[in-house]
Every structure is written in structure tokens, then in C-alpha cells.
Amino acid sequence: xxxxxxxxEARGLIKRYKNADHPALDSFTLKVSQGEFFGLLGPxxxxxxxxxxxxxxxxxxxxxxxxxxxxxxEQQATKIKQILSVVPQEIALYNKLTARENxxxxxxxxxxxxxxxxxxxxxxLEIAGLTDSADQPVSTCSxxxxxxLNLVAALLNEPAVLFLDEPTVGIDAQSRRLIHRQxxxxxxxxxxxxxxxxxxxxxxxxxxxxxxxxNGRLIEEGRPDDLLSTSNSRTLDELFLHLTGTQLRDA
Amino acid sequence: xxxxxTIAGKELRLLxxxxxxxxxxxxxxxxxxxxxxxxxxxxxxxxxxxxTRALFLDLDGQAVGSALYKLLNTENLHLVxxxxxxxxxxxxxxxxxxxxxxxxxxxxKGSTKILRRNIAHLFAKPAQKNExxxxxxxxxxxxxxxxxxPGLRAGITARLQMAVQTLSFEAKFSALEEVLKKASAELxxxxxxxPLPAAGLRELLVRPVFSLSDNAATxxxxxxxxxxxxxxxxxxxxxxxxxxxxxxxxTMIKERVSAISDRLxxxxxxxxxxxxxxxxxxxxxxxxxFLLIALLGACLFPHLGLPAFTVTENPAGILLIVLLSSLxxxxxxxxxxxxxxxxxxxxxxGATTVVATAAIGGVMVPVYAMPDIMQRISIISPMxxxxxxxxxxxxxxxxxxxxxxxxxxxxxxxxxxxVLSRLQQNR
Numbered sequence: 001x002x003x004x005x006x007x008x009e010a011r012g013l014i015k016r017y018k019n020a021d022h023p024a025l026d027s028f029t030l031k032v033s034q035g036e037f038f039g040l041l042g043p044x045x046x047x048x049x050x051x052x053x054x055x056x057x058x059x060x061x062x063x064x065x066x067x068x069x070x071x072x073x074e075q076q077a078t079k080i081k082q083i084l085s086v087v088p089q090e091i092a093l094y095n096k097l098t099a100r101e102n103x104x105x106x107x108x109x110x111x112x113x114x115x116x117x118x119x120x121x122x123x124x125l126e127i128a129g130l131t132d133s134a135d136q137p138v139s140t141c142s143x144x145x146x147x148x149l150n151l152v153a154a155l156l157n158e159p160a161v162l163f164l165d166e167p168t169v170g171i172d173a174q175s176r177r178l179i180h181r182q183x184x185x186x187x188x189x190x191x192x193x194x195x196x197x198x199x200x201x202x203x204x205x206x207x208x209x210x211x212x213x214x215n216g217r218l219i220e221e222g223r224p225d226d227l228l229s230t231s232n233s234r235t236l237d238e239l240f241l242h243l244t245g246t247q248l249r250d251a
Numbered sequence: 252x253x254x255x256x257t258i259a260g261k262e263l264r265l266l267x268x269x270x271x272x273x274x275x276x277x278x279x280x281x282x283x284x285x286x287x288x289x290x291x292x293x294x295x296x297x298x299x300x301x302x303t304r305a306l307f308l309d310l311d312g313q314a315v316g317s318a319l320y321k322l323l324n325t326e327n328l329h330l331v332x333x334x335x336x337x338x339x340x341x342x343x344x345x346x347x348x349x350x351x352x353x354x355x356x357x358x359x360k361g362s363t364k365i366l367r368r369n370i371a372h373l374f375a376k377p378a379q380k381n382e383x384x385x386x387x388x389x390x391x392x393x394x395x396x397x398x399x400x401p402g403l404r405a406g407i408t409a410r411l412q413m414a415v416q417t418l419s420f421e422a423k424f425s426a427l428e429e430v431l432k433k434a435s436a437e438l439x440x441x442x443x444x445x446p447l448p449a450a451g452l453r454e455l456l457v458r459p460v461f462s463l464s465d466n467a468a469t470x471x472x473x474x475x476x477x478x479x480x481x482x483x484x485x486x487x488x489x490x491x492x493x494x495x496x497x498x499x500x501x502t503m504i505k506e507r508v509s510a511i512s513d514r515l516x517x518x519x520x521x522x523x524x525x526x527x528x529x530x531x532x533x534x535x536x537x538x539x540x541f542l543l544i545a546l547l548g549a550c551l552f553p554h555l556g557l558p559a560f561t562v563t564e565n566p567a568g569i570l571l572i573v574l575l576s577s578l579x580x581x582x583x584x585x586x587x588x589x590x591x592x593x594x595x596x597x598x599x600x601g602a603t604t605v606v607a608t609a610a611i612g613g614v615m616v617p618v619y620a621m622p623d624i625m626q627r628i629s630i631i632s633p634m635x636x637x638x639x640x641x642x643x644x645x646x647x648x649x650x651x652x653x654x655x656x657x658x659x660x661x662x663x664x665x666x667x668x669x670v671l672s673r674l675q676q677n678r
Contacts, residue, residue, distance in 0.1 A: 056517050081519040090510035094261070096268045101261075108257040109518040137268075153514070 006067065007161050007192035008032040008055060013064035015050050015216075024050040025061070026216035032194055032209075034069070034160075037187045039207035040196045041236075043244050047216040048196045049089070049165060055194070056086045056163050068161055082110070085159035089166045091146045092153075095139040099130050099149050102138060103156060110157040124152035127182050144175035151179060161192045168202065180206060200236035210236075214244045254520050258528020259535070262502065266536065272498050276536060277543060280491025284483055284544050287615075288557060291479040303403065304329050305354035308343045313363035315389065315418065322414035323356070328407070330356075340392055347394040354407055355394035362389045366422055374426045391415065424456045484548035484560045485569075485641035486614040489634050491544065492537040492577050493605045496584035499533050500597035503588025522676060526669065530581040537577030568644045568651050575661040576637035582668035583633075589675040608632040613639075636660045 013028040053059040128148035211221035233239035307330040309316035324330040347355040548560025591597035612632030640657040643649035
């Protein structure tokens with residue numbers, strides 16, 4: 001039995017896509033403790049999304065093992081799905097449904113019903129500041145509202161582990177600030193968060209620990225301040241470029 | 252189960268807000284069934300598959316005209332009396348040439364008089380006959396629609412000849428009877444001594460001595476028999492039903508592109524529950540489609556001069572066929588949704604395969620009218636299985652056991668599509 005002090009544990013993950021020159025993940029190993037806010041950073045094509053997809057069970061690894069709160073996805077997938085939530089990078093919502101209808105649908109998929117479901121939806125709409133636009137079709141909402149709704153749809157089951165894949169892409173400072181605050185609150189309430197982002201400043205502000213992934217491997221991890229001091233870097237941007245180089249990755 | 256109901260509810264809500272999608276699903280098959288049925292009715296009238304309409308212009312107005320009308324106005328030939336709009340042979344010819352009627356028959360003025368004169372001449376005493384004067388014939392005129400099938404034309408001509416022969420024999424036998432009566436009286440021959448009965452000879456001679464049994468009589472009387480409405484309602488309802496494969500594939504691709512499928516994959520719901528929810532919603536849509544088309548057939552068609560669609564026998568059997576065909580269409584849509592990379596790809600492949608299977612399956616042209624090779628190929632079309640089963644129930648009065656092979660094929664097709672979809676998802 002695996003040690004349950006880790007909320008997320010990946011051991012030696014290997015993933016190779018067809019016709020790719022290099023593996024997307026190459027012996028990727030990661031440990032995130034319970035209640036931690038962990039940021040996973042990396043340049044484009046470094047393997048962030050592949051790692052996240054394997055960790056949340058969307059993609060099977062070619063090799064290696066994953067544990068979520070000590071449970072292996074291949075053995076206890078249903079249990080893991082009850083306590084884990086994912087916020088995809090894309091707006092994963094039904095455009096023709098209203099915010100409330102989207103939340104009702106996803107809530108019912110978690111098995112929520114009746115007063116419990118209504119209470120959770122009310123809470124999620126409050127978190128996202130969407131009480132007034134709850135009955136508006138998603139297609140007519142602004143980008144910021146959609147992003148916030150995309151986030152709170154993953155909070156319906158009050159997850160123990162929350163994965164977020166660049167949840168603040170393309171939104172204004174106000175919406176980003178609201179999302180940051182809500183994530184910090186959720187984390188303080190005990191939810192483990194694994195967060196991928198390109199905004200290094202954001203990661204430094206939010207995450208207790210960060211990991212930098214490149215070429216499918218975790219090349220550095222630690223508290224942001226510790227990493228800066230040990231590498232003699234002034235900013236996380238400088239540290240990031242120092243570790244991953246200045247060459248364009250998607251050229 | 253509650254998750255499946257939730258997914259089905261969500262699908263129906265999304266579809267309800269997609270006006271274009273609803274139009275394609277409901278209006279397209281409804282329009283097609285009306286147009287094609289009207290078109291096919293015309294074709295079937297020309298080929299004799301339905302009652303042929305013949306315009307009968309009786310300018311004689313006496314015994315020959317009325318006797319011919321009685322002899323010709325039978326099961327498959329519907330005689331319409333002229334003399335109202337079409338007063339002359341020219342008017343009648345014009346009406347037939349314009350395709351209003353398939354056949355036009357003119358009984359010329361004085362036909363009864365000519366027939367009587369001819370019969371009287373045939374049985375006159377040699378001294379009374381003027382052999383030098385040629386007999387004037389009763390000249391009936393027949394006009395055929397140029398587009399009529401040769402077989403139907405030959406059949407109608409044969410029926411006309413038979414009617415004319417019958418009239419001619421009856422007239423001759425009546426005259427012969429009279430001659431014999433007179434001769435017996437003149438020669439004082441007692442009735443029992445005559446080799447032929449003087450009275451009732453005509454009835455005796457025209458009494459039929461052959462019988463011809465029609466195999467169609469073995470069809471149970473309740474079944475509707477072959478007509479374009481029974482053929483097309485089930486055929487185009489199936490076409491519309493199979494078209495739902497495209498919107499189902501579309502919803503799956505939209506979910507994949509917008510990462511909703513990724514979100515769903517992380518929720519405590521299985522892929523089979525997701526499939527089942529979609530299938531349940533769209534099967535309900537398919538049943539509504541069928542109901543709409545059946546109602547059109549039953550209520551609107553009679554107002555368009557077409558027979559009404561009827562399901563007098565085994566409505567549960569028809570429901571089972573529609574249900575299994577709907578399941579097959581939905582499962583095909585699920586497969587398209589997992590196999591195609593974009594909505595454009597799914598709509599092109601979906602539309603092409605649905606139209607092709609409809610054509611092969613006998614929706615557009617009945618299978619029996621296809622070349623041999625196409626008839627053999629038609630067995631691979633799921634629409635053919637549904638159509639064949641439906642026609643067997645509606646037109647041949649078959650039992651559920653008789654159509655079970657087609658039902659099993661539809662069920663197996665569903666299973667195959669779901670297995671292929673899961674394999675495709677796992678790739």
C-alpha cells in the first residue's frame with residue numbers, strides 16, 4: 001500500500017506518442033503532498049499537459065505508476081473520480097445551456113441531487129461571482145465569466161485534489177484576481193491543487209512549491225524563494241530561462 | 252440510470268435550442284415523404300402498380316356503352332365517366348396525352364345500333380342477306396398515355412378485347428337463342444327432343460367453365476397491400492431516422508473539440524453511460540420523427556388524393572422495427588462521432604453513407620426494381636433490414652417470427668457499432 005501522505009504521486013512515467021522523435025514524458029516523477037498548492041511550469045511542448053492528462057486518468061502511461069491519495073487509477077477509478085476534479089485549458093461547457101444548467105448537469109454527473117445539488121450550485125455561482133448571470137446562455141457570456149464558470153464547474157464535488165490546466169488564459173486582471181483568491185481559499189480549506197501556467201509571476205504568488213518540467217522530465221522543484229536563492233536568479237522568469245534555455249520550442 | 256436520464260435530458264435540451272438541427276431532423280423527411288410519394292404515385296399509376304385511372308366517354312348512351320362500362324370497371328381499372336369536361340374523342344385524347352388519365356376509351360355514337368344490325372345480319376335468312384354490302388364494325392377508340400408501361404398497356408388492351416368478345420358472344424348467343432326458338436316453333440320440335448335448350452341457351456353458353464386463382468388472394472385481408480404510401484411512409488421515416496446519425500456525431504465531436512469530453516471522462520460516469528444517454532435522447536427523437544411521418548401519411552395524404560397510411564395489423568411489430576432501426580441509427584452516429592476528426596468530416600461521411608444505404612436499401616427505388624447485382628448488395632444496408640421488415644408487416648401481413656432475421660441484423664449492427672466506437676475511443 002502506498003503512503004497516503006501524498007495527494008498526487010507519479011513514479012517514472014513514460015509516454016511516447018506515435019511518430020514523435022522524443023518521448024513526451026521520460027521517467028517523470030512527482031510528489032505533491034496533501035493540502036499543497038503545486039505549480040507545474042514548463043515551456044511549450046515540455047510535457048505539462050501530457051503529465052496532467054495521465055495524472056487525472058485521461059491518458060494511460062506507457063510505463064510508470066500514478067497514485068491519487070494512495071489509490072491507483074486502474075484499480076479505483078470510480079473512487080478517484082469522486083474526489084478529483086479537472087479544469088481543462090479550454091472552456092469545457094455547453095454553450096447553449098445557461099450557467100445554472102451547466103452546473104446542474106455536471107453536478108448530477110457527480111451524483112448530487114435535490115437540496116444538496118442546489119446548495120452546491122448556489123455556492124459555486126457565488127464563488128465565481130455569477131449569481132446575476134446564472135440564467136444566461138454561456139454563449140452570450142463574456143470570456144471572463146466563461147473562465148470562472150469553467151473553474152467552478154470543477155468545484156461542485158468539493159474535490160480533495162484539483163488539477164488546473166492554465167485556468168487564467170485570456171482573461172482580464174479582475175477575473176484573474178478573483179480566480180486567484182478563490183483558489184487560495186479552496187486550498188486553505190484543504191484541497192490539494194496542481195496548477196499549470198505560463199504566468200511565472202502568478203505561480204510564484206499562488207504556489208507553495210513549483211516544479212519545472214522540460215523534455216518530459218521534472219528538472220527542478222522546490223519553494224519559489226528557495227529556488228531563486230539557490231540559483232542566484234532575481235526572478236522566476238530568469239530562473240525559468242536559465243533552466244530551460246532561450247531557444248524557441250514551438251518554432 | 253439517473254445519470255443516463257440526465258444525459259438524455261441534456262441532449263434533448265441542446266437539440267431543442269438548435270432550430271436548424273430540428274428542421275433537418277423533422278422537416279426534411281416530412282417534405283421528402285410527401286414529394287416522393289406523390290411522384291411515385293404517378294410512376295406507379297403508369298406502371299400499373301396502383302389502380303389505373305381510365306377516362307370512359309360513352310357517346311353511345313345505350314346498351315353497348317353501359318355493358319362495356321360494367322365489364323371494364325373492375326378492381327384494377329378505375330373508370331371515370333367523361334361527358335362533362337371531355338365531350339369529344341379529341342378532348343379525351345388531350346386529357347390522356349396530358350397525363351391526367353392513363354387510358355381513354357371512347358364508345359362511339361350508334362355503337363349499339365351497329366352491333367344489333369350486324370347480329371341481325373349474321374342470323375338473317377340467306378334470302379334476306381345482302382352479301383355485297385360489307386358489315387360496318389363497332390369502332391371503339393382507345394388512347395394510351397405515352398408514358399405508360401408496355402406491360403400495363405398490353406394488359407388493358409387484353410381486358411378490352413375480352414370485354415368486346417364477351418359483348419359480341421352474348422349478343423350472338425341471344426340472337427341464336429331467338430333463332431332456335433323460332434325454328435323449334437316452326438318445326439314443332441318438343442323441348443325435350445331438342446339437342447339444345449331453346450330457352451336459357453345464352454346463359455348456358457356464357458357460363459364460365461374455367462377458374463383462375465389469384466395468388467394475391469392469400470395475403471391476409473387486413474394488410475394494406477402494395478401502394479406508394481405504405482412503401483414510402485416506412486421508407487422515408489427510416490431515411491430520416493438514419494439521418495440522426497449526423498447530429499449525434501456532431502454533438503460528440505463538439506464535446507471533444509471543446510474538451511467537454513475530457514471533463515466528462517474525469518467525472519464518475521462511464522463511456523457506456525454517456526453513449527446510452529445520447530442514444531436514449533435520439534431514439535426518442537427518432538420515434539417522434541416516425542410519429543410525425545405516420546401522421547402525415549394517415550391524415551394529410553388522403554387530402555392530396557393519396558391512400559391513407561394504415562397500421563391495422565401488428566402495430567407493436569412496427570414499433571419494434573422503428574425502435575431497432577432508431578437504435579441502429581444512433582449507434583452508427585456514435586461510431587461516426589468517435590471515428591471522425593471534425594464535424595465537416597462526419598457530416599460528409601454521414602450524409603454520403605446514409606444516402607448510399609438508403610439507395611441500396613430500397614428507400615428510393617424498391618429493391619425488386621433494381622438490377623440483380625444491386626438486389627444482392629441491398630442485403631448489406633441496415634435501412635434495407637428495417638424497410639424489408641416494415642413492408643413485410645404492412646403489405647404482406649407477415650408475422651413477427653418471419654421478420655425476426657431482419658430484427659436480429661439490426662440488433663447485431665447496434666452491438667458492432669458500439670464495440671467499434673469503444674475500440675476507436677481507446678486508440
